[in-house]
Amino acid sequence: MANTVRKNYPVTGMGCAACVARVQKALQQSAGVQQAEVSLASNSARIDYDPSVTSPAALRQCVQDAGYDLLVPEEDGEDADSDLSEEEELAARAEEAHERAWKALRRDALLAIVLAVLVMILGMAVPDFPGKGWVLAALAAVSVGWCGRRFFVTAWKQARHGHAGMDTLVALSVGISFLLSLFNLLFPQVWTSRGLEAELYFESSAMIVAFILLGRLLEENAKHRTTQAVRALTGLQPKRRGIRRGELVEVLPGERIPADGTVEGGTSYVDESMLTGEPVAVFKQAGSPLYAGTLNGQGALQLRAERTGRDTMLSSIIRMVQDAQGSKARIQHTVDKVCAWFVPAVILVALLSLLGWTLLTPDGFMRGLLACVTVLVVACPCSLGLATPTALTAGIGRGAAQGILIKDADSLQLAAHIDTVVLDKTGTLTTGRPEVVELRWLTDDPALPALLSEMEARSGHPLGEAIAGFVSGALPGAEKGPGAPGTAKIKLPGAEGAGFAPGELTDVTALLGEGVQGSWRGKVYYVGKNTPERFEVAERWREAGHTVVYFHDGKRLLAAIAIADTLKPGSAEAVRALSAQGIRVHLLTGDHAASAAAVARLGGISDVRADALPADKVDYIKELQAAGHRVAMVGDGINDSAALAQADLSIAMGQGSDIAIHTAMATIVSSDLGKIPELIALSRRTLRIIRENLGWAFLYNALAVPVATGLLSGVLGFVLNPMVAAAAMACSSVLVVSNSLRLLSPGKKGKTASADR
Numbered sequence: 001m002a003n004t005v006r007k008n009y010p011v012t013g014m015g016c017a018a019c020v021a022r023v024q025k026a027l028q029q030s031a032g033v034q035q036a037e038v039s040l041a042s043n044s045a046r047i048d049y050d051p052s053v054t055s056p057a058a059l060r061q062c063v064q065d066a067g068y069d070l071l072v073p074e075e076d077g078e079d080a081d082s083d084l085s086e087e088e089e090l091a092a093r094a095e096e097a098h099e100r101a102w103k104a105l106r107r108d109a110l111l112a113i114v115l116a117v118l119v120m121i122l123g124m125a126v127p128d129f130p131g132k133g134w135v136l137a138a139l140a141a142v143s144v145g146w147c148g149r150r151f152f153v154t155a156w157k158q159a160r161h162g163h164a165g166m167d168t169l170v171a172l173s174v175g176i177s178f179l180l181s182l183f184n185l186l187f188p189q190v191w192t193s194r195g196l197e198a199e200l201y202f203e204s205s206a207m208i209v210a211f212i213l214l215g216r217l218l219e220e221n222a223k224h225r226t227t228q229a230v231r232a233l234t235g236l237q238p239k240r241r242g243i244r245r246g247e248l249v250e251v252l253p254g255e256r257i258p259a260d261g262t263v264e265g266g267t268s269y270v271d272e273s274m275l276t277g278e279p280v281a282v283f284k285q286a287g288s289p290l291y292a293g294t295l296n297g298q299g300a301l302q303l304r305a306e307r308t309g310r311d312t313m314l315s316s317i318i319r320m321v322q323d324a325q326g327s328k329a330r331i332q333h334t335v336d337k338v339c340a341w342f343v344p345a346v347i348l349v350a351l352l353s354l355l356g357w358t359l360l361t362p363d364g365f366m367r368g369l370l371a372c373v374t375v376l377v378v379a380c381p382c383s384l385g386l387a388t389p390t391a392l393t394a395g396i397g398r399g400a401a402q403g404i405l406i407k408d409a410d411s412l413q414l415a416a417h418i419d420t421v422v423l424d425k426t427g428t429l430t431t432g433r434p435e436v437v438e439l440r441w442l443t444d445d446p447a448l449p450a451l452l453s454e455m456e457a458r459s460g461h462p463l464g465e466a467i468a469g470f471v472s473g474a475l476p477g478a479e480k481g482p483g484a485p486g487t488a489k490i491k492l493p494g495a496e497g498a499g500f501a502p503g504e505l506t507d508v509t510a511l512l513g514e515g516v517q518g519s520w521r522g523k524v525y526y527v528g529k530n531t532p533e534r535f536e537v538a539e540r541w542r543e544a545g546h547t548v549v550y551f552h553d554g555k556r557l558l559a560a561i562a563i564a565d566t567l568k569p570g571s572a573e574a575v576r577a578l579s580a581q582g583i584r585v586h587l588l589t590g591d592h593a594a595s596a597a598a599v600a601r602l603g604g605i606s607d608v609r610a611d612a613l614p615a616d617k618v619d620y621i622k623e624l625q626a627a628g629h630r631v632a633m634v635g636d637g638i639n640d641s642a643a644l645a646q647a648d649l650s651i652a653m654g655q656g657s658d659i660a661i662h663t664a665m666a667t668i669v670s671s672d673l674g675k676i677p678e679l680i681a682l683s684r685r686t687l688r689i690i691r692e693n694l695g696w697a698f699l700y701n702a703l704a705v706p707v708a709t710g711l712l713s714g715v716l717g718f719v720l721n722p723m724v725a726a727a728a729m730a731c732s733s734v735l736v737v738s739n740s741l742r743l744l745s746p747g748k749k750g751k752t753a754s755a756d757r
Contacts, residue, residue: 004034006048009056010094012101013068014040022163026066030054037391043098045070051148054199067157071097085323088407089309096679102220109213112147114354114480115139116203116210123203132183133200140202144178146211162341172347173376177203201373214732237314238292243305251301256293256567260307263288269301283321285498317543346379346705353709367710374708374720377703378728387693390740395686398743403669404656404679409663411605414649415620415683419628420576421676422621422633422643425589428653429673430565432636436470437546438562440537447500448558451520452551454500455527458508459516463563464527515549525553533557566593567602570674577677588617590641615642634676686743700732 011023020038027036027045032053038045047059056072063070064429071093089458098353119139122132148170155171158164181200183190188198240258248264251257257270268282272294281297284290290303309315350372357368392409398446399406406412423429441448453471455621456464500520508518515528531550538548541562551559575585586607587600596610604658619642624631633640633647643663650666653671668675 003052004048004050006046007018007056008044008046009059010071010090010097011038011043011045011063011068012071012097014043019068019151022158022161022675023068024064026062027059030059030062033059039393042389042393043094050407066159067154067161068161078202082587098220103219105213105217105220108147108150109210109217112143112206112210115143115147116206119143119203119206123200135567136200136202137182137185140178140181140206143172143209144208147173147213151209152601156609164347166224166344169346169376169379170208172350173373173619174205174208176376177201177208177373178371179726181205185702201370204373221499229717243308243310244304247305249303249305251290251296251303253296253298253300255296257290257296259292259303259305260312261303261305263301264289264304265302266300268301269297269303271295271297285670342379346375349379349709350375350703357471371708371710374706374710378704378708378720387697387736390737391690391693391743394740394743395682399660399666399679402678402684403654403672405667405669405676406679407665407667411649412683412686413668414630415632415679416687417631418583418622418649418680420584420586421632422586422588422624422647423605423636424633424640425587425591425596426637427589427671428687429567429603430566430599430635432545432565434563434565436466436561437566438536438541439470439559441558442560443556443558445558446715448551450500450561451525452503452527454502454505455508455518455525457517458518459510459527463547464516466563467527467549467561467713480554523553525551525558527551530558531560535560542594543598544642545595546627547595565591567598567599568671570672572603574673574677577674578680579604581680582678583680584629585622588612588620590614590617614640614642615742618646632676636671651679682743689739689743693739697732697736704728 004420013477020040023045024036027033027038027047029047032050034048034050036045036047045063049059054068060070060072063165070088073090078274119697120135122139123136126132145387147470151167151170151174154167155164158168178201181202185202187581190198192198238256238258241248243259249258253268263284263286265286267283268283270284270290270293271281282288284301290301291314292307293314307313313437353375354365354372356367357364357371360473361367394408395412396409426432449471453468456471457468458464459468496716504520507524508516510516513528515530517524518525519525526551529549532552532555535550538560541548544562544564546562549561549563550557551561555652578585579618584607586609587596587603587605588609589596590612591598591599591610593608593610596608600606600608610617612620617640621631621633625646625648630648632649632651633643634651634653635644636653644652649666651666651668652663654667654669666679668679704720710720
């Protein structure tokens with residue numbers, strides 16, 4: 001729907017994948033919600049909804065009815081600045097809520113550990129004494145009733161709405177073991193009259209609470225780290241407020257740029273690493289772009305604000321990363337479905353264990369009850385639920401830190417399977433700016449360089465601008481500074497370049513597809529692709545892929561200019577890196593064949609398709625896909641947007657057109673082609689870690705649950721204790737999250753993706 005909006009809201013109270021499924025189902029069934037995706041790793045919900053049908057307050061009520069909570073703004077702001085404040089307010093509230101919850105969890109976990117140790121020592125190492133059982137009961141009661149209260153509160157909320165989650169399993173197992181022990185303490189004759197011993201399991205209940213709280217504490221710390229990319233970016237938001245579009249702002253040395261805009265005055269070096277991932281500061285002078293949140297160096301700058309508030313590139317990046325981290329890969333939807341049925345299945349297995357031991361063995365009730373408690377404790381939907389989202393969140397965050405913006409989780413997953421990368425030429429493989437690489441004068445008239453420069457300056461053509469800038473930079477008296485055109489390959493006729501005044505040039509006319517002409521002192525001069533006489537060197541220039549432009553007076557050739565769109569630094573190295581990853585690189589361009597072949601040769605690319613219109617580019621992608629290839633298209637222009645949409649994975653250069661960026665599934669902020677092999681390697685590394693996580697989670701549950709039932713006790717020679725089960729369950733979740741956190745550290749240098757495949 002046209003009026004659908006997308007928002008990311010923090011969710012509190014979730015503890016496992018079953019919780020995620022309940023919150024997501026509640027949101028998706030709410031009126032006005034088009035789509036909702038809930039992430040356990042980031043504790044957030046990404047919601048697409050129609051604001052004319054529902055509101056953030058209604059969405060919150062919906063989540064609260066499911067037994068959880070959604071943090072939403074008090075009011076929806078209308079202007080850009082208030083919208084930005086709303087996002088910051090939500091982030092601050094979520095951080096505050098997490099901090100409160102973490103402190104409470106830490107306090108309860110530490111107390112639970114102390115109590116569990118006391119109960120263990122008292123129960124196992126201290127000889128029996130009068131009232132020992134009641135001392136154990138009192139200590140365990142504090143552990144279960146106070147430290148473990150969160151499990152019972154959440155389980156009750158979920159039960160009221162017909163739901164069950166990980167807290168349900170914990171509450172049942174802890175409650176059963178504690179109440180059974182209390183019953184045995186109060187009425188031991190029920191068992192002793194049958195010749196059985198009235199066992200006390202206060203140690204088990206206390207240790208279960210301690211192990212699970214400790215596991216959740218470690219898990220929360222690890223999950224908090226996976227979202228550090230967004231928190232770091234949010235912290236870079238400029239503190240200066242109230243700047244309006246068009247306003248001239250003074251940016252002092254060491255200050256963060258407060259808005260997107262252009263330099264009006266001053267020079268300085270600006271650290272843009274937070275946007276591009278590149279550590280080298282960028283020189284800024286009049287006309288240079290500036291971006292909010294980047295750090296000014298030692299010079300003062302005058303900024304003309306063009307985009308403020310939520311319209312800045314930094315705000316867009318934050319929203320893109322939040323959207324991506326809140327999204328789910330296809331594999332995660334399958335895991336969610338499994339987890340939604342997991343808790344009821346575990347409860348059923350626990351009950352069957354109780355009934356089986358009770359009915360099939362003499363006096364097997366106690367053994368069945370122990371098996372029931374152990375099954376409830378050992379089952380771990382947490383590890384299943386965290387296996388995929390923590391890895392994806394960490395991977396997307398790592399990409400953002402490297403200057404790679406990934407649209408969603410599916411895009412990150414798809415990148416791992418790419419075997420073919422198709423590159424556009426202009427602006428992607430090359431700089432996208434035509435530059436004069438050689439100029440040959442065939443006359444010694446000192447006035448003609450200035451005449452040529454003036455004609456091209458008034459032509460309005462990009463090639464004309466390149467020639468005018470090159471020639472004017474070489475004229476006597478031209479200012480030289482950072483970014484000024486070089487003069488190494490130009491040889492000016494004469495010594496002074498005198499004899500021409502700009503006002504003398506008249507009748508300047510652009511010739512469609514031919515060039516430009518103008519009159520000077522009664523004579524017509526031409527600049528274009530035609531020449532009145534043959535120039536031998538031009539053939540060599542064309543073979544090198546250069547565009548050749550001639551300057552003549554209709555009868556005599558005066559100068560010849562070679563122009564080229566030069567290869568970006570690092571492009572050839574990026575192609576080699578992709579090849580080392582087992583990826584075939586193609587060049588697909590609308591430029592003529594000679595230029596395409598020359599650029600391909602310099603870039604080390606053997607597969608080239610030139611003279612391609614936008615429709616031809618789409619057909620070329622389809623041909624590769626029909627041959628069984630997984631294709632990534634890399635482009636930056638409007639003419640690339642259709643091909644980007646057709647490709648399996650679309651990658652846009654950050655300095656390209658808005659259409660290309662909006663179409664793309666990933667954006668390279670710095671337009672550095674070397675980031676593409678980094679993206680592929682990151683994706684393969686993420687997918688490998690997801691497989692490791694899921695493999696461990698499924699293996700753990702496949703082994704732990706049968707062992708917990710006691711069915712394998714005859715083979716193994718032991719019965720799993722609930723305390724050991726609690727420790728195993730906690731370790732399983734911590735292991736999965738810790739494995740995902742490896743993505744936040746850079747991969748090994750020089751490592752090819754063949755190892756990641």
